[in-house]
Amino acid sequence: MISQQLNDRITQVGPNTPAGAVLRCYWQPAALLEELDAPLPVPVNLMGERLVLIRNDNGQLVLATRMSEENEPPVSHPATDRIIVDVDGPSYPIVVKKGVVFAYLGEGEPPEFPNFDCFRADDQHVFAFKGLWECNWLQALEIGIDPAHASFLHRFLEDEDPADSYGKQFRDKVASTDLTMTQVLREYPRPEIDVEETDYGLKITSLRHMDDNHTHVRITNQIFPEAICIPMSREMTITQWHVPIDDHNCYWYTLFTSFKDPVNKALMREQRLKEHDLPTYAPKKNRHNHYGYDPEEQETATYTGMGMDINVHDQWAVEGMGAIQDRTREHLGRSDKAIIRYRRMLRQAIDALEKGDRSALPMQDNLQVKNIIGPLSNDAVAATGDWSAICHQADLQRRASCPWDASI
Amino acid sequence: MREIPIEAHPFEDFIDGYFPLDRSLRHLLDRRGFVSAWVTVRVAPMMQVAGLADRDPVPLHITPETEGQIEWLATAIRCEGETTSVSGFAKWHWNEPSRNQCQTLSSEIRLSEPAFVRGFGFVPGTLQTRTLGAVRSAKDTSIVNLVSQETGNKDFLDFADCSFWHMDPSNGFARFHPKFCRRQSESMGLDFDERQEVLAFRSSDDPLDSRILTDSHAF
Numbered sequence: 001m002i003s004q005q006l007n008d009r010i011t012q013v014g015p016n017t018p019a020g021a022v023l024r025c026y027w028q029p030a031a032l033l034e035e036l037d038a039p040l041p042v043p044v045n046l047m048g049e050r051l052v053l054i055r056n057d058n059g060q061l062v063l064a065t066r067m068s069e070e071n072e073p074p075v076s077h078p079a080t081d082r083i084i085v086d087v088d089g090p091s092y093p094i095v096v097k098k099g100v101v102f103a104y105l106g107e108g109e110p111p112e113f114p115n116f117d118c119f120r121a122d123d124q125h126v127f128a129f130k131g132l133w134e135c136n137w138l139q140a141l142e143i144g145i146d147p148a149h150a151s152f153l154h155r156f157l158e159d160e161d162p163a164d165s166y167g168k169q170f171r172d173k174v175a176s177t178d179l180t181m182t183q184v185l186r187e188y189p190r191p192e193i194d195v196e197e198t199d200y201g202l203k204i205t206s207l208r209h210m211d212d213n214h215t216h217v218r219i220t221n222q223i224f225p226e227a228i229c230i231p232m233s234r235e236m237t238i239t240q241w242h243v244p245i246d247d248h249n250c251y252w253y254t255l256f257t258s259f260k261d262p263v264n265k266a267l268m269r270e271q272r273l274k275e276h277d278l279p280t281y282a283p284k285k286n287r288h289n290h291y292g293y294d295p296e297e298q299e300t301a302t303y304t305g306m307g308m309d310i311n312v313h314d315q316w317a318v319e320g321m322g323a324i325q326d327r328t329r330e331h332l333g334r335s336d337k338a339i340i341r342y343r344r345m346l347r348q349a350i351d352a353l354e355k356g357d358r359s360a361l362p363m364q365d366n367l368q369v370k371n372i373i374g375p376l377s378n379d380a381v382a383a384t385g386d387w388s389a390i391c392h393q394a395d396l397q398r399r400a401s402c403p404w405d406a407s408i
Numbered sequence: 409m410r411e412i413p414i415e416a417h418p419f420e421d422f423i424d425g426y427f428p429l430d431r432s433l434r435h436l437l438d439r440r441g442f443v444s445a446w447v448t449v450r451v452a453p454m455m456q457v458a459g460l461a462d463r464d465p466v467p468l469h470i471t472p473e474t475e476g477q478i479e480w481l482a483t484a485i486r487c488e489g490e491t492t493s494v495s496g497f498a499k500w501h502w503n504e505p506s507r508n509q510c511q512t513l514s515s516e517i518r519l520s521e522p523a524f525v526r527g528f529g530f531v532p533g534t535l536q537t538r539t540l541g542a543v544r545s546a547k548d549t550s551i552v553n554l555v556s557q558e559t560g561n562k563d564f565l566d567f568a569d570c571s572f573w574h575m576d577p578s579n580g581f582a583r584f585h586p587k588f589c590r591r592q593s594e595s596m597g598l599d600f601d602e603r604q605e606v607l608a609f610r611s612s613d614d615p616l617d618s619r620i621l622t623d624s625h626a627f
Contacts, residue, residue, distance in 0.1 A: 001521065003470055332522055337522075
């Protein structure tokens with residue numbers, strides 16, 4: 001548990017806030033490219049700032065400031081003809097990558113992008129989507145770096161046919177076994193967790209020791225400052241940012257990256273549009289309809305009773321903590337290793353930046369950042385004594401047969 | 409010319425929060441079979457609640473006036489029987505400014521959440537030291553070396569790129585001052601009194617050793 005003062009320090013991200021200054025040292029997802037199908041200007045609400053995508057006098061797409069009312073709702077999406085650009089406000093550079101418009105809201109030169117798989121893959125192999133969560137960005141991130149929660153929050157009491165699992169998380173088989181992820185998570189709920197600091201953030205290894213002297217290995221990652229990279233299926237990974245709209249709301253932006261076939265973007269979009277309303281990408285299941293809670297389903301099919309979409313489970317868990325989690329009352333434990341190490345990194349970054357040492361933050365050295373590839377993110381089952389080598393080998397095999405250059 | 413190398417086992421681990429810090433560190437030693445250890449902690453929130461007895465649980469809710477933050481802490485901790493002793497250095501602040509005049513930090517403060525730590529552990533042996541207890545000396549070279557008046561000629565410290573920690577085996581953490589740690593042997597003179605020992609850390613190319621040394625020098 002930490003004081004309100006310290007909680008404010010690591011959660012608040014508006015202009016001139018310590019954590020906000022850290023996040024502003026990195027490119028931030030600002031919109032999906034598909035949002036630009038609408039006529040410009042397109043409103044953006046990002047890091048406590050009211051912004052708008054426009055073309056400047058040179059025809060370049062930029063993120064400018066827009067005028068706003070004081071009582072404007074956080075996820076306001078005013079009509080095009082009601083948007084007034086604030087010519088005196090800051091204007092930020094943008095870059096479009098893999099279906100996402102990234103913006104740089106910081107001072108000085110923006111850093112290079114690392115060569116993560118989601119950026120290296122062909123456009124056909126990456127699908128982007130986003131969704132609204134009505135809570136602070138930090139608790140949204142922290143659930144994503146807690147490997148233990150999946151065994152409870154995402155517990156499915158029955159296993160689906162993996163053939164029907166396309167585009168869904170945890171429904172596929174594990175590696176070359178006949179085990180499904182749902183079965184592994186359900187039957188082995190207490191992972192041994194190891195966390196390693198890397199040049200991009202944290203590598204999180206979860207070991208679920210099984211009955212037959214085999215171990216299930218799941219490698220996930222925290223990408224500093226507010227993204228994760230996790231396996232979705234044997235074929236795909238998820239790289240997901242938790243981007244503050246303001247201190248009380250955030251968007252998850254996900255790049256689904258396929259190592260095998262081109263992504264069926266139409267199907268994946270259709271799946272997700274069933275769950276979200278445009279233009280705000282607000283989830284149809286939310287606190288106002290109790291996240292679709294069904295007691296009968298809870299008794300027979302899922303741990304939460306909130307349907308098969310694990311995003312809804314996570315949304316309920318993080319929104320249920322309140323707009324900003326009250327960390328004056330939390331008690332972290334041993335399974336929170338990754339959260340503990342992440343907060344250490346964040347506090348260190350905040351302190352370093354306050355001392356003017358931006359170079360102490362991860363991925364700020366442009367010579368090095370281009371050499372950051374991967375990260376390794378997969379599920380594997382191996383003989384218990386041999387899990388590390390097998391996991392690495394499985395990653396290499398997947399990369400070797402990948403149609404785009406996934407070599408490391 | 410000789411130094412006394414100590415068998416040092418580098419580690420990364422987590423210690424619990426909520427308990428008095430010296431007890432959480434003791435748990436670490438017990439878990440790993442060490443008789444003593446050099447441990448570093450960085451940017452860890454801490455609390456000190458007035459009237460909270462040693463065995464009392466922490467309150468369910470923390471208030472700003474009870475909280476502070478360890479910015480950096482490096483300590484030697486040793487156990488002898490049931491007794492746990494720490495001697496170390498720290499930089500810290502309390503939210504309550506009036507508490508920041510104090511030049512020592514009690515080893516009984518409690519971390520507000522579990523903390524990631526790095527350090528070197530030492531196993532039981534016959535080399536008697538005041539700072540680390542009775543530890544095993546290394547057969548060859550070591551990253552951690554003991555220097556005291558008893559170890560012989562003061563000019564044996566001929567190795568470069570080393571850090572030298574003046575240890576005073578009293579309890580608690582002293583607010584860090586540059587005099588406690590020097591990076592070059594030639595300028596230090598090793599003017600320590602009879603109570604003091606110096607721990608000398610060599611540089612290392614090993615990644616884990618390097619991370620520990622980086623944290624040790626992050627004052």
